[in-house]
Amino acid sequence: MIQPRPRTIPEATVARLAVYLRVLTSFADGGRTTVSSGELASAAGVNPAGLRKDLSHLGSCGVRGVGYEVRALRERIARVLGAEQSRACVLVGIGNLGTALADYAGFGSRGFEIVGLFDAAPDRVGRRIGGLTVQDITDLEATVTATQASIGVIATPADVAQQVCDRLSAAGVRSILNFAPVTLSAPAGVDVRQVDLSVELQVLAFLGQQRTTVGEVSA
Amino acid sequence: MIQPRPRTIPEATVARLAVYLRVLTSFADGGRTTVSSGELASAAGVNPAGLRKDLSHLGSCGVRGVGYEVRALRERIARVLGAEQSRACVLVGIGNLGTALADYAGFGSRGFEIVGLFDAAPDRVGRRIGGLTVQDITDLEATVTATQASIGVIATPADVAQQVCDRLSAAGVRSILNFAPVTLSAPAGVDVRQVDLSVELQVLAFLGQQRTTVGEVSA
DNA sequence: GCGACTTTGTTCCAGCGTTCACAAGCGGTT
DNA sequence: AACCGCTTGTGAACGCTGGAACAAAGTCGC
16 A cells, blocks of 8 residues: 555644635635735745645645645645544533534534534533534433544533543543643543643733833833 | 843743643642642643753742742742733623633633623623623723723634734734634734634644554554 | 752753745746 | 746755753751
8 A cells, every 4th residue: 555645744734734724715715716825825824935845745736837726725735634524523511612612613614523512510401502402421422432523622611621531532532622721631542632721821921021021121 | 220031931931831830820729838840740741851941941949859839939930921910901702702711710810801891793792791891892992092901812703803903903902812713914013823723623633633544554 | 967869950962843045847928 | 939937846054842861959867
């Protein structure tokens, strides 16, 4: 078996590819048929040379002197990212954040299908959100098994996130996206990705503060 | 004027410092008084040597042979990150995500005070969330000016995010955290930080897919 | 009081990511 | 058909980040 798309793609590149995919979709909707690396880089907020290097990881796709064909490039990125095949996701914790995620239309168009919503609070169970009914957390394992869900999203309070992580891992989920402000530990073979809103805000504030301080010193 | 904490702290270190701050607070609440770099690193999910290097950026604070004093270290990190002084933030777009952010208790304890909630939908204006009343978006500039808000958070739909970004920038906001799935352009002097939920999910899915594929090839 | 152990702080090194700069290639034009 | 301008793709240098090993320093035990 040959391996036409070999080696590994750097993680930083993967993150940018997802951004390019979004921008390309927007260009396609706008009727554009071709786009140059400079335009695309500008729209994505990155360096043109870096963008070309990112795209080089998935083989030559552009035409010299012209640029990239919008639809073809979009499809190729989607294929590499695996966005063409649907992935089953379960979402645990249907508070405000969980509801926002469940309602987020961007998932479906990118190959993610939410197949289960779970919460422990009785008054949330039974609610319908985005076409799905919130189930009790006790049904978690059964649904994961039945749907072969490979991705779990945790949007619970911090104090139960580890417990949910353990149950998802045991049920066969291989990838977990965690929004709770705790560092999770998962068994080997399970990827955990952390998104901490207050960390983002603190980094932003620090950069602003640093800029201000430097400005004062130099003034 | 001397500058006892000179140079610059790498951005990656700043992000981890925010995590350490959270872990230290949790340790302090648990009654711990001292902690070693190994324990702290384990709780934060990082390498012990890296943690020590991070902490070295803010000057010696530990005691050799013993470890770090929890409360003192927490305060020092908080001071470096600027979490001791309160920062005024405005939040635009009070949908599910915006509501989640407004309700998020973690902000207040980290030095962020939300001073304004804004939305364009009439049925959302007037609602009370987390002690604040949602205002009409037309009041944005007046509130930013009156409160000297330096941070803006955008949780609006994608199609109005750039417009909100422009208004925030013009009103004097220096740092913007954007949750809308678009790449914003802001004038020089304004920092924009992007958090894209679907990008995170796509990176996670790709890593899982790559792992699976590699496993199949090697099998 | 002294030695040994523990833990920090620092230095070195390797790998990765990013940027710049240039050769290669394609389309349009004459 | 040949030339020219434009854009891609790639090679190399630079800076940064992450990890490991080592020296300094402080505490505990005797």
